[in-house]
């Protein structure tokens with residue numbers, strides 16, 4: 001970042017919007033009208049439209065002391081379109097609104113938008129509008145993602161059936177450890193002024209600061225003709241998400257601890273911090289992997305993909321919601337959001 005500091009007031013609201021959106025490129029043919037009018041116009045040509053929104057508040061959802069603005073812009077888009085993929089849909093447009101205090105310079109916002117545009121480029125979505133306003137304190141970001149899906153091909157949380165297999169993409173728990181290191185170093189810095197030591201944990205810190213949405217998984221479903229019976233993204237811990245699927249589908253589950261996928265660096269670092277990797281996966285948040293169920297007939301298709309793991313199966317509701325530990329013991333699966341680990 002350059003050392004230049006341009007006050008937002010020197011550009012004015014329209015000057016600022018102009019500057020932030022002047023290089024905006026439209027990629028989707030469904031975008032009929034983009035930034036510059038009272039509203040955007042989208043034509044999904046007979047497809048169904050999927051919409052999801054998220055509000056991100058400084059100090060609650062992100063901490064600017066260790067979150068680079070470019071990463072924050074990127075993540076703000078990614079966490080939203082992750083919800084669209086979780087519906088088995090394709091994100092096509094976003095609208096992004098910001099409230100900013102005068103502590104922000106124009107250059108800081110340029111950096112934030114660099115991340116926004118990088119995510120739009122990577123996931124092939126168009127930024128088609130937003131709103132810009134001031135806040136007395138703190139940075140507020142609202143992103144609404146819009147996507148498309150073929151008629152009735154969207155996947156909800158309520159379709160899991162007994163004997164379906166429970167599957168997850170990627171590996172779990174690393175983002176929580178990334179947050180743990182960043183929070184630890186922030187406290188040390190505040191108390192001693194010591195420079196952060198992230199112990200070369202690039203993977204786990206990256207999982208927290210620069211998550212990706214699982215477009216590839218939804219593409220894999222389409223290529224292999226797989227229709228999950230239920231699906232959601234993992235923004236809280238695995239246990240609370242799986243309990244949502246069970247509740248909404250009115251079923252029970254058996255989760256096998258030994259099947260939960262971990263990254264090797266993540267496991268080593270969890271042990272170093274004397275944390276249980278399983279607890280990080282069950283109760284840590286922000287992994288943005290996909291949790292889904294499939295009928296047993298699709299097992300081979302899922303098993304062929306090394307990036308997907310079968311971690312358990314669905315039961316009748318009367319059998320409860322359980323986890324079988326490595327030692328073979330059965331415990332009730334309890335909902336712990338990631339907050340209790342903080």
Ligand code: ADP
Nearest residue numbers: 017035036037038096097098128129130131132
């Ligand atoms: P209005 O008066 O209708 O709120 P604005 O003057 O706020 O309109 O916005 C003008 C145009 O710029 C609109 O198309 C709006 O969607 C877009 N816009 C405003 N703020 C942003 C932003 N932060 N990012 C992207 N587009 C924006």
Ligand code: MG
Nearest residue numbers: 130131132133
């Ligand atoms: Mg406006």
